[in-house]
Amino acid sequence: MKKITGLVMAAVALLTLAACGGGNDKTADSSAEKTTDQLAAIKDAGVLKVATSADYAPFEFHTMVDGKDKVVGADIDLVNEIAKELGVKAEISDMSFNTVLASLKEGKSDIAISAISATAERKEQFDFTDNYYNPPQVMIINKKNQGTFTSLAALKNKNVGAQKGSIQEDIVKTQIKDAKLVSIEKVPNMVVEVNSGSLDAMVVEKTIAESYVQQNPELMIADIDLEPSEDEAFAIALPKGSDELQTELNKIIKKLSDEGKIDEYVQTNHELAEKSAE
Structure with missing residues (x-):
């Protein structure tokens, strides 16, 4: 100010x-x-x-x-x-x-x-x-990477998506520092890219993630904890x-x-x- x-x-x-x-x-x-x-x-x-x-x-x-x-x-x-x-x-x-x-x-x-x-x-x-x-935040990945992406460290230099202008961008920047943030306007577009492999993962609110995983059986919520924040x-x-x-x-x-x-x-x-x- x-x-x-x-x-x-x-x-x-x-x-x-x-x-x-x-x-x-x-x-x-x-x-x-x-x-x-x-x-x-x-x-x-x-x-x-x-x-x-x-x-x-x-x-x-x-x-x-x-x-x-x-x-x-x-x-x-x-x-x-x-x-x-x-x-x-x-x-x-x-x-x-x-x-x-x-x-x-x-x-x-x-x-x-x-x-x-x-x-x-x-x-x-x-x-x-x-x-x-106040929603918990999670990460969506392709099931084929279940054995690979088991920790935040495993996402080093990987492409992680977040909706442009959202709190998830900050989560990627602060909690997955070694990953490459990819900002995308629409969540469905991120889902498509995780499906195709152009994105390795995406961060989204848990309830939202559950809906998209339900619609896309080849996807899953990664067993990786993200720190909650009141800002979320x-x-x-x-x-x-x-x-x-x-x-x-x-x-x-x-x-x-x-x-x-x-x-x-x-x-x-x-x-x-x-x-x-x-």
Whole structure:
């Protein structure tokens, strides 16, 4: 973060007040005003605009419903319930994972949910809700390499995939330091490459891995432990300064978590993903 002098901050504050309609002795905190208006705007519009990348079953993925392609998943169930609690409708936009947060920053979406980890780096640019799910991380390999890839050391100089812009990239960099990180936009593309042998392994969240292994019998989850981290837990990303919206969403998340609904969403959609693959 750049340090800003008091003089510059004062100038910025005056410009902000002017942009909001003039500085006629307005004493309300501009950021609080912004976040209150943000939540009110969502309710007034009757729509919660949601950015996601629907390639990460069981959290967000495509399936056929009544003959039509539809984005479903645990994250989608969660935002639909949030929208219901807010009295609005969720409008889901599917895009590449590395553009999900960009969409939020550009104001094209109100929230971003796509199995996103609230890392320290991301927190510098976005606000996040409380964590709603903390998944274990695993490695997918081809079964023919079961006897070869039995430790992290065995992956030295090997090609290990991770979704571009994801926490898994950091896991490869920090825990499999001697491997060659290969960043790929879509998880299904990584699966194809592990199948073909152009990737030796890929790092992904355990529930996601189980779905893909179920669909691809030649693949397996490697018997290699990866260290868990609180940074890997999933949270909903919000525009910076979203105090009011953040507070409201945290209340809803806590309620659903206490009721066991979020775990239920994960399990139900895990089963749906397996069924869809049959």
